[in-house]
Structure formats: C-alpha cells, structure tokens
Amino acid sequence: MMNSRYQLPTPLSGRIDSTSDQEAFRWHQIIKPINLNEPIQFEKTAINICFLGFCSDEGVKRNMGRVGAAKGPASIRKEMANWPANCLPHVQLFDAGDITCDDGNLEEAQEQLAVAVNKIHQAGLFTILLGGGHEIALGHFNGIRESLDEAPAIINFDAHLDLRPVIDKGSSGTMFNQIHRICEDKKEDFNYLCIGAQTYANTQSLFNKANEIGAQYILAKDISTSSYNKIEEQISNYIKDKNQIYLTICSDVLSAAHAPGVSAVQPFGLDPDMVLQLIKSIIHSGKLCSLDIAEVSPRFDADNRTAKLVAVYIYAVINSMIEQKLNQSY
Structure with a gap:
C-alpha cells in the first residue's frame, strides 16, 4: 500500500475532435488511470508506458x-493532454498519479517514489516521471534498481553535476553523490555521464569529485552543431x-531562450533540438529502461513555454520508442 503521499491520477481534459474515430483521438482520450493501491492489471501491447508525477x-x-x-507535473500534463494519439495502436498510455512532498520530508517522499517506480516496473510498464525538482533522481534510481536488481547506468542532461556533498540532508544537488554511495555500499558499478555541464555552474571541487569517482561529463561549451557527431559517438561508447x-x-x-521556467536558468544552455536528437540516439540503442524530466517550474514559465517544450520531448520520446521497437521486429 502507498501512504498518504500518494495521490490518484486526475483525468485530463482537452479538445475532442471525435469520440469514435481513433485516428482523431488525443492523449487525454486514451490515457488510462492506474491506482497503485491495487494490483496493476492490463492487456499488454507492444509498448506500455506509465506517467508518474x-x-x-x-x-x-x-x-x-x-x-x-x-x-x-500538472503543468506538463496540461500540455500533453491535447497531443494527437498518433502512437496508436503500438502504445498504451497510463497515468499512476503523483507522489507529493508537502511537509518537507523529502527522504520519505523519495522512498515512496522508489516503491511506486518498482511496482510499475514489476508490472511490465515503462515509466516516464514528471518533476518536480531534480531530487526526483534518487527515488527514481532506487525504484529502478530494486526492479532490475542491479544499478542502471545513468545519463543526465544537466547544467549541474549534482555531486554536492550531503551536509545534514540531501537536496536537488546531491543525488548522484548519494547514488554513488549506494553503489559503493552494494559493491555495484557506478556509471554516470552528465551531458551539458556548465563550467560557470560547477565549482572545481565538483569536477574533482567527478574525476575521483569515475563520473564522465561533456561540457556544454563543447557541444555544438559541428561537434554533434563526436558527442553522439561519446554517448554511444558510454552505452555500448x-x-x-x-x-x-x-x-x-536548455537555453533560457527556450526554457525560462526552470529552477536555475541558463543563458548559455543547450539548443533543444540538439538535445532531442541526442535523446533519440539513446533510445535507438534499445537500452533505455526509464526516463524522468525535472525542474519545470510553472511559476517562472511565461506562456508555459518550458512545459510545452518538455511535453514535445515526451511526445518525441514515445515516437522514437515506436521506431526502435518496429525496427527491432524486422
């Protein structure tokens, strides 16, 4: 049983072009609710995806x-609701609701997130988590690890290395340091690649920490159109x-010009299309086991630009998963 931090999914609403023609359906018409307090039962199709906030x-x-x-999460869902259901018939979409943290007890919220992720994975669903601060990563990782019985390799698109030391309590800047400790304690490999780290957003001490524990990183200043093939090769070598x-x-x-609604804006952030192409290359490896998108902050998001961009990413991710699955079947 989930505890009181768990909130059931709220049905999405949006434009309706037809109630009978599936080719005219939109996401809000096909997303099915899942109650994590009950056994998860569904008829599987090629790709089964569950959202969790x-x-x-x-x-x-x-x-x-x-x-x-x-x-x-609510802001992202609102933008996703009206996407055309072009993923049919290859994909089923589910929503398992949210894990909340209203009382400051982040550690308990992260534990509940791990329980939820593990349950969804055990049922055979691919998880797409919607943040929320990047502290989502610790609970998400623990849930994946529990379901796989091994530590997954991590790829983090981020301006920050998030390897800060834990002083008293963890934060949105300590998760991968905490994950490294977990891997050490369990005598498992810690595999971590950060893409897009900004030199002005990380102290030398953090880069030293990354080097010390064998973390890999690709600096934002080294990512450009001319270097794309080299970057893609680096990622491929990490994954293989x-x-x-x-x-x-x-x-x-991402660049603040495209993603103003975040917790820490980046004037020299990455181009969103280049990031998307790199994400697609990761999906096409066939090794992606779970995904989250963090730090969307509606409070600073003029015209919901960041939420809409993230929702487009999710739409593209699902289409890329279909491409990868169909190519694999031939």
Whole structure:
C-alpha cells in the first residue's frame, strides 16, 4: 500500500475532435488511470508506458534554488493532454498519479517514489516521471534498481553535476553523490555521464569529485552543431557495454531562450533540438529502461513555454520508442 503521499491520477481534459474515430483521438482520450493501491492489471501491447508525477521542490529549496517545480507535473500534463494519439495502436498510455512532498520530508517522499517506480516496473510498464525538482533522481534510481536488481547506468542532461556533498540532508544537488554511495555500499558499478555541464555552474571541487569517482561529463561549451557527431559517438561508447540506461533530464540544461521556467536558468544552455536528437540516439540503442524530466517550474514559465517544450520531448520520446521497437521486429 502507498501512504498518504500518494495521490490518484486526475483525468485530463482537452479538445475532442471525435469520440469514435481513433485516428482523431488525443492523449487525454486514451490515457488510462492506474491506482497503485491495487494490483496493476492490463492487456499488454507492444509498448506500455506509465506517467508518474513527483510533486516536490523541497530539494530545490534545500539547494537554495528557485522553488516552484512542485507544480511541474500538472503543468506538463496540461500540455500533453491535447497531443494527437498518433502512437496508436503500438502504445498504451497510463497515468499512476503523483507522489507529493508537502511537509518537507523529502527522504520519505523519495522512498515512496522508489516503491511506486518498482511496482510499475514489476508490472511490465515503462515509466516516464514528471518533476518536480531534480531530487526526483534518487527515488527514481532506487525504484529502478530494486526492479532490475542491479544499478542502471545513468545519463543526465544537466547544467549541474549534482555531486554536492550531503551536509545534514540531501537536496536537488546531491543525488548522484548519494547514488554513488549506494553503489559503493552494494559493491555495484557506478556509471554516470552528465551531458551539458556548465563550467560557470560547477565549482572545481565538483569536477574533482567527478574525476575521483569515475563520473564522465561533456561540457556544454563543447557541444555544438559541428561537434554533434563526436558527442553522439561519446554517448554511444558510454552505452555500448551497459545493460540498462536510466535517462534523467534537468530542464535547466536548455537555453533560457527556450526554457525560462526552470529552477536555475541558463543563458548559455543547450539548443533543444540538439538535445532531442541526442535523446533519440539513446533510445535507438534499445537500452533505455526509464526516463524522468525535472525542474519545470510553472511559476517562472511565461506562456508555459518550458512545459510545452518538455511535453514535445515526451511526445518525441514515445515516437522514437515506436521506431526502435518496429525496427527491432524486422
């Protein structure tokens, strides 16, 4: 049983062009609710995807960032609701609701998130988590690890390495340090690649920490149109000997011109189309086991631009999963 932090999914609404022609359906017409307090039962199709929100910005608050990301899941869902259901008949979409953190007890919220992720994975569903602060990564990782019985390799699109030391409590800047400790304690490999790290957003001490523990990173300043093939090759080399990839995307990796509604805006962030192409290359590896998108903060999101961009990413991710699955079947 989930505890009181768990909230059941709320039905989405939006434009309706038809109630009978599936080719005219939109996402809000095909997303099915899942109650995590009950056994998960469904008829499987080629790809079965479940959304889960993490309504927390306690980690951002502890990290002295701009709060507001707790309302990110609702904002992203609102933008997703009207996407055309072009994923049919290959994909089923489900929504399992939200894990909340209203009382500052982030550690308990992360534990509940891990329980929820594990249950969804055990049922055979692919999870797409909606943040929420990037503290989502710790609970998400633990849930994946529990379901796989091994630590997945991590790819993090982020302006920050998030390897800060844990002083008293964890935050949205400590997760991958915490995950490294978990891997050490369990005598498992810690595989971590951060893409888009900004030199002006990370101290030398954090880069030293990354080097010390064997974390890999690709600096934002080294990512451009001319270097794309090289970057894609670096990612491919990282993936090739890994079993499972957990992909986490912090929206602050993107340029503020495209993603103003984040906890820490980046004037020299990455181009969203280039990030999307790299995400697609990761999906086409066939090793992606779970995904989250964090740090969407509606409080600062003029015209919902960031939420809409993230919703487009999710739409594209699902289409890329279909492409990968269909190519695999031939």
